[in-house]
Amino acid sequence: MRCLDDFRLHLAGKDLVPIMQGGMGVDISTAALALEVARLGGIGHISDAMLPTVADRRYDTKYVKNKLKQYKFNVENADKSVVKFDLDEVAESTRLHVEATMKAKQGDGLIFINCMEKLTMNAPKDTLRVRMRAAMDAGIDGITLAAGLHLGSFALIEDHPRFHEVQLGIIVSSLRALQLFLKKTARTKRLPDYIVIEGPLAGGHLGFGMDWQDYHLETILVEIRDWMQAEGLTIPLIAAGGVFTGADAVRMMELGAQGVQVATRFTVTHECGLPDKIKQEYFRASEEDIEVNQLSPTGYPMRMIKQCPAIGDGIRPNCEAYGYLLDASGSCQYIEAYNRAVAEHPGERRVKVMDKTCLCTHMRNFDCWTCGHYTYRLKDTTHRLADGSYQVLSAEHVFRDYQFSKEGVALPEQAS
Numbered sequence: 001m002r003c004l005d006d007f008r009l010h011l012a013g014k015d016l017v018p019i020m021q022g023g024m025g026v027d028i029s030t031a032a033l034a035l036e037v038a039r040l041g042g043i044g045h046i047s048d049a050m051l052p053t054v055a056d057r058r059y060d061t062k063y064v065k066n067k068l069k070q071y072k073f074n075v076e077n078a079d080k081s082v083v084k085f086d087l088d089e090v091a092e093s094t095r096l097h098v099e100a101t102m103k104a105k106q107g108d109g110l111i112f113i114n115c116m117e118k119l120t121m122n123a124p125k126d127t128l129r130v131r132m133r134a135a136m137d138a139g140i141d142g143i144t145l146a147a148g149l150h151l152g153s154f155a156l157i158e159d160h161p162r163f164h165e166v167q168l169g170i171i172v173s174s175l176r177a178l179q180l181f182l183k184k185t186a187r188t189k190r191l192p193d194y195i196v197i198e199g200p201l202a203g204g205h206l207g208f209g210m211d212w213q214d215y216h217l218e219t220i221l222v223e224i225r226d227w228m229q230a231e232g233l234t235i236p237l238i239a240a241g242g243v244f245t246g247a248d249a250v251r252m253m254e255l256g257a258q259g260v261q262v263a264t265r266f267t268v269t270h271e272c273g274l275p276d277k278i279k280q281e282y283f284r285a286s287e288e289d290i291e292v293n294q295l296s297p298t299g300y301p302m303r304m305i306k307q308c309p310a311i312g313d314g315i316r317p318n319c320e321a322y323g324y325l326l327d328a329s330g331s332c333q334y335i336e337a338y339n340r341a342v343a344e345h346p347g348e349r350r351v352k353v354m355d356k357t358c359l360c361t362h363m364r365n366f367d368c369w370t371c372g373h374y375t376y377r378l379k380d381t382t383h384r385l386a387d388g389s390y391q392v393l394s395a396e397h398v399f400r401d402y403q404f405s406k407e408g409v410a411l412p413e414q415a416s
């Protein structure tokens with residue numbers, strides 16, 4: 001019987017442990033988590049979601065306060081088209097986070113940044129260009145283009161001096177999405193260095209409709225593997241979504257993956273950015289507590305724990321401070337939902353908004369508990385303590401469990 005350690009992922013001239021820890025915004029996949037995975041010889045992802053906010057928290061900057069001050073006059077206005085990001089500040093915050101992370105890197109692994117293309121920031125192309133280039137300037141090892149894959153992304157960085165050196169990857173959930181991307185990108189004469197195939201059991205936003213249950217990671221992986229073979233393409237495939245044990249990972253490798261991307265198991269580690277109280281919510285969640293809903297203003301289905309405060313909360317849109325989901329014309333589906341709720345309940349001090357959620361504010365405050373399908377199995381990966389809480393794990397324990405276990409999940413040493 002084999003374990004994941006019997007395989008290696010060949011990328012960037014290295015032989016890596018084939019474990020990628022997936023990006024989790026907003027700062028759920030912290031630098032500390034990604035650095036630990038890289039130290040152990042895998043690939044850790046930081047996230048580029050809402051980095052001005054993250055920088056304020058971690059590097060003592062004042063980006064959010066300054067933006068709110070500049071646009072305060074617009075707070076009561078439903079039209080948010082004037083609210084723009086200062087591109088220099090977006091670049092600066094990305095550089096701060098990436099530089100600090102790369103400076104602390106140890107070991108043989110790599111640090112990538114997960115670039116959420118759905119963060120349209122009222123100027124999709126310009127802000128994406130600035131975020132990718134700043135991460136490259138600051139020495140990131142690789143960029144993974146995620147949610148809302150923008151077909152022209154490679155072209156936005158093709159004149160950057162590191163364009164052919166930095167590792168570039170994409171996340172797709174279907175062969176068709178991959179084919180479209182490769183066709184559109186052919187002009188840049190640059191193929192992705194790796195392809196993450198994300199199935200419907202993943203956390204965060206899904207690349208499927210509400211019929212996600214009709215799809216299976218294994219089937220999509222095999223379909224893409226066969227097409228790649230027929231085309232003579234040899235790009236490493238990374239399987240993601242519901243890979244919960246080392247044995248699950250080995251099954252993916254035997255189907256033709258060169259690595260796995262995993263996230264849910266790391267949400268209950270010390271290094272993960274979720275506050276401790278919320279890690280306990282992830283441990284406690286039962287299967288019935290987890291739903292895929294359409295509350296994200298991005299239009300993509302998202303998986304969440306039902307009890308999270310983000311659901312139903314009618315907070316006033318906070319785009320003057322945040323505004324990461326404003327589209328190119330300054331609209332966001334939450335603003336529309338909120339205004340509808342206010343119009344239907346005149347005079348009410350706090351409305352309930354049931355159809356969308358203010359994702360910026362709630363992700364920023366860790367009030368939107370997005371999670372993978374198998375979150376309900378996390379309680380089986382640790383010990384229950386005398387006070388009824390669950391023992392939080394170390395990222396090293398989870399990483400090693402994926403790397404060496406042959407069946408099931410090894411429990412950690414019990415905390416004294």
Ligand SMILES: Cc1cc2nc3c(=O)[nH]c(=O)nc-3n(C[C@H](O)[C@H](O)[C@H](O)COP(=O)(O)O)c2cc1C
Pocket residue numbers: 021022023024025026028047049114116146147171198201202203204205240241242243261262263264265267370371372373374
């Ligand atoms: C809490 C959480 C947040 C996530 N946020 C993002 C994100 O910001 N961008 C992204 O591309 N994927 C995101 N994902 C998806 C993961 O990177 C990963 O591909 C997927 O969850 C792997 O499946 P698993 O969680 O079953 O291991 C998130 C997953 C979780 C659990």
